[in-house]
Amino acid sequence: MNEDRKAKIRDYKLQPTYYGVIQLTNTVTHKIYIDAVPNTKNRWGYYQTNLNNHAYGQTALQRDWDEYGADAFSYAVLWEEKTDDVVNLRHAVKLLKEEWLERLQPFDDRGYNTRPKSR
Template sequence: MDKQQRKQLIQNYKQTHRPMGIYQLKNQINGKMLIGSSMNLDATFNRETFMLSMNSHINHELQEDWNQYGKDAFTFDILERIKPREEIITHPDELDKYQTELKEMEEKWLQKLQPYGDQGYNKLKKAKNAR
């Protein structure tokens, strides 16, 4: 493959949509779950499992359960996807419109599943005006 072909392949990759949506990382032993949103679900799955495998996940409770029960006790599921409204992206800023949609979808799933406390690894967000 010559340099020009490689450059074109990279450009094509950058212009295609990655799978976007809401995911759930669930502990099959105790039923606890982590709900999140991602502009690239494949990369998120890889990042989450890598961080957990390296014992460096930011969520300490999730990390403790991963260490206790092992990788096979967890499943990574896609709860909902965003369908792109166009085939290609001509500029990276075009992805911004999906950020708001993802946050709204994530909030819907957080309210539906309530993955807090004994049910999950998510943390309740403090109200902005709370002291």
């Protein structure tokens, strides 16, 4: 491996990681999908790959992706913070998602998320 490539890999690994809340928006229907993720940097590629490979099965999100195509969807980071001081990232992401689902209500005609089960 050449030195330039090694330096690029090292620099990439040293970049800060951000967890946060992301939103996929269908620009035709205006429906949204909300998720809280441990790394906002690579998540758009993750969704594109999975939706292009039909990993979401018979969900409304997958059906609209298939019908309208990838160009009909946009990606936005709604909130993010460095992971440096997070002790339990999995728990932090879970609480964050609950908070943002409650705030934005991306259910039924407004979005693709499934309503959380009542506790």
